[in-house]
Amino acid sequence: MISLAGLVVVLSSLWILFICLEKENPSIKAEMPALSMAIGPSKNLSISVSDKKRGLRKILIAIVKDGKESVLVEKEYPSGGFLGGGKINQDNISLSLEPKKLGLADGKAVLRMVAWDYSWQRWWNGNITTVEKEVVIDTKRPDVSVLSGIQNLNQGGSGIVIYSLSEPCENNGVYAGGNYFPGYNGFFNDKNIYMSFFALEHDKGPGTEVFVEAVDDAGNSTRRGFKVFIKAQIFKKDSINISDEFLNSKMPEFDVEASQDSKTPLADKFLKVNRDLRVENYKKITGLVKNTEKTLLWEGVFVSFPNAKKMAGFADHRDYNYQGKQIDSQVHLGVDLASVANAPVPAANRGKIVFTGDLGIYGKTVFVDHGFGLFSAYSHLNSFDVKEGDIIEKGGVVGRSGSTGLAAGDHLHFSMLVNNIFVNPLEWWDASWINNNITVKIQDVKSGSK
Ligand SMILES: [Zn+2]
Incomplete structure (x- = not known):
């Protein structure tokens, strides 16, 4: 028959083996694209870290660029005493990464996230999880060159702007009086050339702000104005x-x-x-x-x-x-x-x-x-x-x-x-309007004369 002392020894051993020496690694979850992530002048990151068993001991978030590690977040979590494990099982970390403030130049880097728990594994250092994500620091604005000529725009009328971008920008187009008109490439052989059909709403007259805007993957944006003559219309x-x-x-x-x-x-x-x-x-x-x-x-x-x-x-x-x-x-x-x-x-x-x-x-x-x-x-x-x-x-x-x-x-x-x-459909029913305002502009860019 097992003695009480023996039972205590067996139970403590089981407790140490399965509770204190648990082998489950902490989990680190970050909202990021599957492939490389672009980081512009400022990037907000949201990282969730958890350890269901012994609890969180420590988290380290750093960015490694050209072999140099810059620590973004280093956090130790409270312990519940030698036997108690950690007091915290889950934490959400929000941080704003600003490469310029950290003295980081543009280029490839690695975002390193490491978490430790309060397990007795590895001589009381805990289970450890390391997640590394390749990132690209890009603080350079895209360049926008408007290739099409002067715009004559009627209130309630249409127009076209053709422009080239120095890098692919998922969001690019024309803003006219706050309305957004996306630009598309693929029409011209040069994939960097985009065109945007845009319009001036019937209630927006001379003085309306019209410009091209391009925003790259890292969030760098460039606005480029162009010459627009807006003609007011009086409606019936x-x-x-x-x-x-x-x-x-x-x-x-x-x-x-x-x-x-x-x-x-x-x-x-x-x-x-x-x-x-x-x-x-x-x-x-x-x-x-x-x-x-x-x-x-x-x-x-x-x-x-x-x-x-x-x-x-x-x-x-x-x-x-x-x-x-x-x-x-x-x-x-x-x-x-x-x-x-x-x-x-x-x-x-x-x-x-x-x-x-x-x-x-x-x-x-x-x-x-x-x-x-x-x-x-x-x-x-x-x-x-x-x-x-x-x-x-x-x-x-x-x-x-x-x-x-x-x-x-x-x-x-x-x-x-x-x-x-x-x-206004009247413009599109007018062969000379189409020729002067749309066709000629496309032809000029196609032939490379502008
Ligand atoms: Zn009607």
């Missing part, structure tokens, strides 16, 4: 009377409810459609334009709806009146063209069909992606002649005109977008 003011007849015929189409105590439920429903649904539809559109084709699918002038009368213009400012009172105002961001009912609607230019479906106030709508962020949209259609994924040629029929959505009669609401901004 229009007022529309909303009749009960219109509301009676149109509102059932929309899945919105007026509040129960409303004295004018149809007019309230109209407001929800004209305001809230309009915003919701625009959100859908901004999602659609994100995955534009990285190729120029179109060529030459854009075509309009044949034999049609223009009923409303781009950026017409519309007041909506009901029972003699103004109840709403909106900006009309397309051109309304009326022909005969159920008329075939041609694609304005070559492109890819990226949407056919019901789009709230726009009714049955087709979106054509012309590449590099340029889109045309055909709304209030009665039916579709294309499906998503089709490539449509210029003049190919996308559908038949109708009055679906918020339309009083059969007409086409034609709109164009550069990235997520509605632009």
